[in-house]
Amino acid sequence: MSSEMASNAILAKARAMYGKCLSDNDYRQLMDCRNVSEVASYLKSRTNYRSVLAGLNENEVHRGQLEPILRQNLYYDISSLSRYARDKSLVFSNFIISEMEIEQIIRCLTLLNIGRADEFVFGLPMAMTKFARIDLKAFSTVRSFDDLLDVLASSHYAAALRKHRPKDGERADISIIEAELNNQNYAMVMEAFDKQKSTRDRDELKDTFSAMLDFRNISRIIRLKRYFNYSAEKIMPLLIPYGKLSKRTVEELCSASDAREVFELARSTYLGRLMSKLKYNDQSMMANALLSMYCKHHLRLSANPTIVMISYVYLKQIEIANIVNIIESTRYGLSPDEKSAMLVR
């Protein structure tokens, strides 16, 4: 009973935290900024990022420094919500922490592949080391794939990494390892959802989470079609093997001739109803826009702590991506209208 109540605290906490996210007015002001310093200055003085940006010299800041600090805010939020996560909501709390750990593993592998493993420590978010379940600090001593295996030996990532250990003198295949680790993470969360005692909880969780995975898959298909014009055979293994869309529908989407056709086909699925409410015509923005709209709806109305937590975390990730886009577009001197077209709200 007490754990149930603690989980319910996430509802109030996440909604209160969402209230502190950037408003439309904040976005307008940020888009009007003429350089990165002004963006940093606005974030530091007028938004909820003030605590993580305190002490930052906005006149000398650069993007590389700003982005990890903004992400630090997300880590604080996750750790703050995880404090209330019990039983049900712990499932997703662990899932999101795993997602972040996988991100660091992949970053370490990328640096290993390009022979700059000693630089890992520079980008290591120290805030994350407090709640990560693997020793992230030890990653800074990694100089080979075997070193990485040693660091992760006792973790659940070890088996997947061992499976894809590169032969001597070869580089690790990062995209395969990333897909394997992520799919393992999705499988774990889905399995945990299946174990929910209440049918309603189970259905709601699976339904909501699967829809979110559909958005990710659609986004991936559109990107692969638009930039690489991949065939269905090449796209299918790169997709998340979960979601609400039937396998046949996913195959149809992958077989589309171009990104525009994917977009049109998606309209004929259950996503069409959601898409009709969107103001975005740009296909590449569509998936995130759908996710944003979906998460906002669930954040406001769901009574399930896990769903509210998922929604908050994804909305916060979208917000950080938006800020990074504003910073990038400000550096390239784009107009506020052009910047606005790159944002998901």
Place this chain on the structure above:
Amino acid sequence: MSVKKVKAINIIGMLSELDEVIKFCGDSEMFHPDDAMLFYSNTQDFSPLSDKNPYAAPLQSLRSIADMAGLKLEFVKLTDFSVSDKGVLKYVDSTVEKLEKLINKKLSIKQKIDGCKRKIEQVGHFTGGNLDFTEIMKCKYITPSFGRIPNESYDKLESFADNPFVMFFPCTEDDTHHWGVYFCPNEPSEKQNIDRIFSSLYFEKLEVPEIAGTPEEYLKTLADELSELQDEQDKNKKELDEFWASEKEKCMKYYSRLQELDCYHAIKRYVYKYHGSFIMVGWIPADKEKYFTQHLDGIKSVEYSISDGAEEMKHSPPVMLKNPPFIRLYEFFVKMYGLPSYNELDPTAIVAFTYTLFFGIMFGDMGQGLVVAIVGFLMWKLKKMEIGRILIPCGISGMIFGSIYGSVFGFEHALDPVYKALFGLDEKPVEVMDSNTINIIIYGSVAIGIVTIVIAMIMNIVSSIKRRDPESAFFGSNGIAGFVFYVSLVAGLVCQMILEIEIMTPAYIICLIVIPLVLMFMREPLGRLAEGKKKWQPEKWGDYCTQSFFELFEMCLSYVTNTMSFLRIGAYILVHAGMMMVVFTLADMMSGVVGYVIMVVVGNGIVMALEALLVAIQVLRLDYYEIFSRFYIGEGRQFTPVVAGKAEEQI
């Protein structure tokens, strides 16, 4: 009290007349543009208009420059203002240029002031050590680097324990940084490597060469510099104020025209080219069809077709709520949950009625109700808060019920003379804390709950039939089966236990309780059968029966809990009386009249604020969870016509 009818209008014409059509649609303030692509099956030859909006950049420049100058631009309705589009752009350009000069000066001074303050703060970290920076910088074999490193990076330094040159000597530390110095040998490759490591750890160097002598001497120079800069800042502010005083009125007019032009141009985002023609689709209120057709008929090349919203359900027609003024206030709550779809029932009237009634019953106090109404009025008038408008009728409702309970600011017998004069009663008619009244309040609350749930079920049946959802309409827990089950059970229990009428016969139980339960148990296959689907059977009957059994059990349980949920209505009547009793007990314990009055006033304030908040939330909860969840989906989208002055929110 419903969703207002809208029509889809499909306009086709020569590109040369597009601007005229757009201006008409914009001026009408009743045109909701939609993506034309969605309304056609073959869109291969359609291409979006690649017209660049010539007004967006000047408008943005004017807004941002005004914002930077701290000037407030407002949209004004233009009646007699005839300036060409070019004239508008010319004026805006020149105004932006003038303001830019003043702002650049302002920013430059501000930057210098900030820099000066920052240096004062930075150098302050190295005072007190009697250090002569000029002497230190003369070292021959090592180069010192003074500055600060983020605390997070300071923690990472331990990863470089094996490198003897990566060593940082902290002088002071604050919440975010460690301030100090690192030394590196003057051998170029080693120096480059150490500097790279510190730079990657975001070490910020202090510009030491500027500091001549000791930090204390340097601080004095900086203080003089700061004072001069502040004088310059005051002068700049005066210049800006003078400029705005002379230009304000004119600038507002040009700004409004520019906003109008920008807003109408934004409609083009939804327009497509088809050879030499344009195709534009949007929604208009059904009752304005004649107005649109009359005007569009006057534009030579334009042809249009109009269809009913109901025929365009797959395009999700936008929703415009149509309610009388009192009910319209409560659209705020409905929008917060989600607007009804075009073919869904608008629940605003139910919210208006239940919210006002429940708030009044739960908050019942004549004096406090009056205060809530006044506070609501002020919130609306001064802060334009929507919730303020809702508090006005709620406060009045609280006053009405307060007069029934005879409570005025917690004085439970203040209205006794009125009752005597008007109705010849010795005292107030309802004594809430009386044990008999408490029972009536509890039973009354449950009765209100039953009636409300029954109304919500009826709404669901009507709404589901409208949406052509037979499963929900006939076999759902809030459909006809659920309705018959719930009403029969309640009627049976009331007759048997309270009125002592034997109606729970075997025939009654089988026909009105068991059969509806069986229908609810079988709702999914029955629903699919009613829809005429061939594959109506569940994949596995065993799984279906197990799942359905538990769901049915939960459903039955929820009928009870949902009905009991309305007990909170009665509970708050008692809470109010109880809390005010505590206030008066505390007031009686105070010495003297002044203490008594202060305690009563403060106590009333606390109880009023607390109860208004709690009651407002609890009633909203009843509306959302006990009523809306039974029949309302709320997945509609709002009808947002293009209106200049509100462009940002709408397009």
